[in-house]
Amino acid sequence: xxxxxxxxxxxxxxxxxNPQPSPYLDLINAAKANAESGSEYxxxxxxxxxxxxxxxxLGRFTHAVMYEPGPIxxxxxxxxxxxxxxxxxxxxxxxxxxxxxxxxxxxxxxxQQVIDNLETAPxxxxxxxxxxxxxxxxLASSKITREDMQPLYAHGWDDAAIYxxxxxxxxxxxxxxxxxxxxxxxxxxxNHALHAAKIGARGYVR
Numbered sequence: 001x002x003x004x005x006x007x008x009x010x011x012x013x014x015x016x017x018n019p020q021p022s023p024y025l026d027l028i029n030a031a032k033a034n035a036e037s038g039s040e041y042x043x044x045x046x047x048x049x050x051x052x053x054x055x056x057x058l059g060r061f062t063h064a065v066m067y068e069p070g071p072i073x074x075x076x077x078x079x080x081x082x083x084x085x086x087x088x089x090x091x092x093x094x095x096x097x098x099x100x101x102x103x104x105x106x107x108x109x110x111x112q113q114v115i116d117n118l119e120t121a122p123x124x125x126x127x128x129x130x131x132x133x134x135x136x137x138x139l140a141s142s143k144i145t146r147e148d149m150q151p152l153y154a155h156g157w158d159d160a161a162i163y164x165x166x167x168x169x170x171x172x173x174x175x176x177x178x179x180x181x182x183x184x185x186x187x188x189x190x191n192h193a194l195h196a197a198k199i200g201a202r203g204y205v206r
Contacts, residue, residue, distance in 0.1 A: 007187075010182050016043075018050060022052035022056075047182060059204060063203045067204065070164050071158065076127065076130075079101050079105075080134050080169055081097040081100075082111060083114060083115065083134060084137075084168070084169045085097060087139060093172060093179055094115070095189070096195065100196040118131055129154075137165075137173075
């Protein structure tokens, strides 16, 4: 059973207290009505429910980027999201997507090793090269040049794969700033894992 905890509100009460009719409002109401879950729930729902006419497109875009067929598998896309979020110190996104990556890879230790130290993590060298590039996308994108593509080509990545890596990292740079700046809090490890099982099965379609 998930341990009930008292969550601090987000930083924007005008957003938190004004969800609009949408599937996210239904989720908020259901979570608050569920005595077993206490007050712990996914505060990102408030951001998504505040202007659903905008965020419906964000949800569709996220699903397409992360789960529809592409040149790199969803598990690696989730690892990119996790690694990007760890670089930005966004606890909600890092824990959430570490849980999804663990669900897809069935290896929590490996995911944590990548977060802790990419260079010593036991993943293939071509994936390390891609994640090193993601680090530069996240921390120094203005300094990326054509020459940064050469190590990726040398490890077998083509332009389509690099495009996806950039897009996933850019998307989660957005999410990290959106989440951290509005004060969305992470939930318990168990709750992240339960949510990850749903995402692993169906992606981000709601």
